[in-house]
Amino acid sequence: MDHTSAHSAATLSPTREATVAYNHDDDAIKAKEEEKVLKHVHDAHVHDIFVQEAAPPAAVEVADDHGHSHETSCEAQVMENYNLSFRIGSLFIIMGTSAIGVFAPILIYRISPYKEGGLRDWTLTAGKFFGTGVIIATAFIHMLPEGLEKFDSECIGEGWHSYHAFGGLFCLISSFLLQLVELAALSKLDSLAQKNDDAMVEKGLVPMPTHTHKHPVPYEHCHHGIHEEGHVHSAGFLESDQSMRNIGTFILELGILMHSIIIGITLGTEDEESVMTLLIALVFHQFFEGIALGSRINDLHCKCWKKPVLMGLLFIIMTPIGIAIGIGIRNTLNPGSSILAQGILDSLSAGILLYNAYVSLMSIEINHNVGFRKSPWFRKLFCFLFMYCGAALMAVLGTWA
Incomplete structure (x- = not known):
């Protein structure tokens, strides 16, 4: 390898190292963001389960004689088109x-x-x-x-x-x-x-x-x-x-x-x-x-x-x-x-x-x-x-x- 080629390789090495380091940092940031999103979804799911167990049922899923399901409300409701x-x-x-x-x-x-x-x-x-x-x-x-x-x-x-x-x-x-x-x-x-x-x-x-x-x-x-x-x-x-x-x-x-x-x-x-x-x-x-x-x-x-x-x-x-x-x-x-x-x-x-x-x-x-x-x-x-x-x-x- 001649002097010019060696000089070029030496010149490109820091750039390649910087690029690799940048990509590594970017992947780490994305991983942290995904972890935060998953944690947020998990917390929201746990909260919903807690609320559903603590609160009385507002509606109950009931299956009719033909196997079709419909909701029966457990709260007083105003009848429409009575x-x-x-x-x-x-x-x-x-x-x-x-x-x-x-x-x-x-x-x-x-x-x-x-x-x-x-x-x-x-x-x-x-x-x-x-x-x-x-x-x-x-x-x-x-x-x-x-x-x-x-x-x-x-x-x-x-x-x-x-x-x-x-x-x-x-x-x-x-x-x-x-x-x-x-x-x-x-x-x-x-x-x-x-x-x-x-x-x-x-x-x-x-x-x-x-x-x-x-x-x-x-x-x-x-x-x-x-x-x-x-x-x-x-x-x-x-x-x-x-x-x-x-x-x-x-x-x-x-x-x-x-x-x-x-x-x-x-x-x-x-x-x-x-x-x-x-x-x-x-x-x-x-x-x-x-x-x-x-x-x-x-x-x-x-x-x-x-x-x-x-x-x-x-x-x-x-x-x-x-x-x-x-x-x-x-x-x-x-x-x-x-x-x-x-x-x-x-x-x-x-x-x-x-x-x-x-x-x-x-x-x-x-x-x-x-x-x-x-x-x-x-x-x-x-x-x-x-x-x-x-x-x-x-x-x-x-x-x-």
């Missing part, structure tokens, strides 16, 4: 449908003369057992599942998620309470009947029985009895069964009224997308429940119109009252409190109807009814067929309401 006139119109539609359902069996029953085994008797029997199926399915398909679903909502307090069966618990409590109420009512009737029997014995209207069967028949079962050879062949057992039917009918109406208010509030607060479908379902729902209640009101055997009309009117107005309440509270309703209240009421109503359906409607009317057991097989088949049809129709309605 069709108030439609809600008011639905109030009168449901009122009219309920009136037809509940009063049709009552009017048919009170048309004179009434002939056992005639067309009217078969019609009312069909309505009675159809109503039994409606009531059982209402409890199993509409009330209890709704109550259980409400207690699974993320909008209610965390304490309600500490136990997985609050819906079943409230259902159980209401059935136990009903048993105590029914026992107290029947005990009171027994006491009044015994006082009446004692008074009749003292007045000589009923002779004192000389001896009784192995299991003595209480006085309350004797005041319409037939006395032969010192034995009391009591017709009072029929009266005791009638008292149980009467109490069962009143309890049945209580459960139906509670449920009617709940579904009315639901219709009054429902969004515009599904309110029409819900209204159509509730029209059929209230009509069938009206038939069920009206058929059972006939079992009271009231001589006057006052009690049947009053019980029918209570049923007619309850759902409209619920709709009116829903209209009034639609913008101020706390979703969490509303969901919790509906869950409790649905569960309590389910317990009432289940107890009444199995104790009063099925056990007393079918299994423990001597007249039913001795009836022809085709009449039994007729009754069971309509009971299953009533349950099936209400199960189908459970798709929409």
